[in-house]
Amino acid sequence: MEENAQERQFPKSLCMRNRGRGLLILAIVALIILVGVLEAKRQIVENQLEQLTVRLEQLQTGNTKENQEQARRIVSKVKRLMVINEEVEPTVATIVDVEALRQRNPFYSKAENGDFLVVTPERAILYSEKRNIIIDVVPVQVRPAAQPQQEAPAEQPAQ
Secondary structure (H helix, E strand, O other): OHHHHHHHHHHHHHHHHHHHHHHHHHHHHHHHHHHHHHHHHHHHHHHHHHHHHHHHHHHHHHOHHHHHHHHHHHHHHHHHHOOOOOOOOOEEEEOOOHHHHHHHOHHHOOOOOOOEEEEOOOEEEEEEOOOOEEEEEEEOOOOOOOOOOOOOOOOOOOO
């Protein structure tokens, strides 16, 4: 009778071991698949990041001549409509997100995306190339950087 009991337990423990091994193998295969999927996604994201980096570099440095030519063209058109000091080269910026600018400053209330902001040391000029009009002009106050105050050296008492 003891032998029958041992024989019955042996196949049960063998089945439990086989089931445990099967689950372990299944878990390892699932982890390998998961690692493969995550690696593929990582490579895709890495390629997208590289493409965006290249585009950003092109935008920042690739067409500076084009940007300078556009700035000259816009300043020339603005000079036909109003007097701008010839000795100063204004800064020109294209308005890209007019809604965000309107929330921060009512100066942009009549502007549209694609209009230009021309800044000189004396004034900021909002210009629409499409309509060939100056939309608004406001004075600009350029404040010099605050100079740190130097304290007088402390006198040392004579000994």
